[in-house]
Amino acid sequence: MSATAEAPSTAAPGSPELFSERLKAATWSDHRAAEDHGFTRALLDGSLPLAGYTEMVAQHYFAYAALEEVGRRLSDDPVAGRFHYPELERLPALVRDLEHLLGPDWRERISPGPATRTYAARIEQMAGHPEGFVAHHYTRYMGDVSGGQFIRRAAAGAYGLSDGAGVAFYVFDALGSLPRFRAGYRERLDSLDLDEAAAARLVAETRLAYQLNTEVFADLGRVHAPAA
Numbered sequence: 001m002s003a004t005a006e007a008p009s010t011a012a013p014g015s016p017e018l019f020s021e022r023l024k025a026a027t028w029s030d031h032r033a034a035e036d037h038g039f040t041r042a043l044l045d046g047s048l049p050l051a052g053y054t055e056m057v058a059q060h061y062f063a064y065a066a067l068e069e070v071g072r073r074l075s076d077d078p079v080a081g082r083f084h085y086p087e088l089e090r091l092p093a094l095v096r097d098l099e100h101l102l103g104p105d106w107r108e109r110i111s112p113g114p115a116t117r118t119y120a121a122r123i124e125q126m127a128g129h130p131e132g133f134v135a136h137h138y139t140r141y142m143g144d145v146s147g148g149q150f151i152r153r154a155a156a157g158a159y160g161l162s163d164g165a166g167v168a169f170y171v172f173d174a175l176g177s178l179p180r181f182r183a184g185y186r187e188r189l190d191s192l193d194l195d196e197a198a199a200a201r202l203v204a205e206t207r208l209a210y211q212l213n214t215e216v217f218a219d220l221g222r223v224h225a226p227a228a
Contacts, residue, residue, distance in 0.1 A: 019199065020186040023138070026203045030210035037214060039221035043151060046158040052224025053155055054101045058110035059216055060169065061094045066120040067136060070127045079198075080130035082188050083137045087175060090144070093168035100165045115215040122212060126205075131198050134189075135205035139213065142185060144170065145178050 042048040043056070068089050074080035098106040112120065126132040152170035161167050175181045194202065 018186075018190045019192060019194070020189040022199075023189065023203055023206060027206050027210060030207050030214075037217045037221065039217040039225045042221075042225045044154050046154060048158070049224060050101075050159050052220060053159060055224060056220055057094060057097050057101060057166075057169065059113060059116045059220065061091070061098065061110065062112040062116050062120050063123065063140070063216075064090045064094060066123040067140060070123060070133055071137065073127050074130055074133055077130045079192060079194070080133045080137075082192070083134055083185075085141075088141055088172075090169055093171065096168045097166050100161075113216070113219045115212070115219040119212040119216055122208070129201070129205075131194065131202040132205040134192075135202050136209045138185075138189070139206055139209035142182065145172055145175065145181060149178070 039048070039052070039056075043053065068091055071080070071084050071089075075084040098110065102109050123133075123136050126136060148170045152167045155161060155167050155170075159166065164171050172178060172181075192199075
């Protein structure tokens with residue numbers, strides 16, 4: 001989820017469209033729907049209760065467990081393997097956050113909600129669809145290293161989370177410069193050798209990934225987001 005993504009750029013007339021720009025343009029409305037959800041707004045403006053933030057972290061744990069397991073299984077794939085970044089993996093950070101937020105018995109205190117179960121199951125299906133894995137990888141991680149940084153600051157301020165405790169999920173020190181990482185990621189998207197059918201599948205799966213993510217927010221918002 002990105003809280004402040006830039007609008008898609010417009011290619012110069014007659015110039016070939018980069019795939020990363022095609023993907024951004026095709027999913028812009030889906031991105032905005034996730035960004036403008038009431039749960040997201042409450043998180044960013046500091047009105048979301050700590051219990052709501054904690055539950056979001058718990059749901060992230062199940063989604064990333066699925067995503068990173070599939071990523072390891074596809075690490076040698078010529079398409080999906082290009083997006084296997086061990087330094088990006090979020091499960092260790094999520095464990096640290098849950099230990100801080102819930103205590104040492106956190107595993108017994110969390111469970112996936114209905115929308116998260118659907119989301120994780122879809123990610124697991126991508127083990128047989130490398131382009132689809134890239135779609136979910138792009139949707140999650142590119143949001144984490146962009147708009148996720150605003151969430152990190154909002155959560156740290158709202159809940160008094162200092163020194164990364166409780167917000168380790170959003171710390172990407174191993175990547176170095178985040179703008180440089182994002183640029184390199186887009187270059188990898190642009191260099192994918194995809195025929196039109198595969199490219200279309202990747203775009204469609206990215207739109208679905210945004211939808212599934214928004215449905216997780218809707219589940220969380222029904223319980224935790226303050227009434228408007």
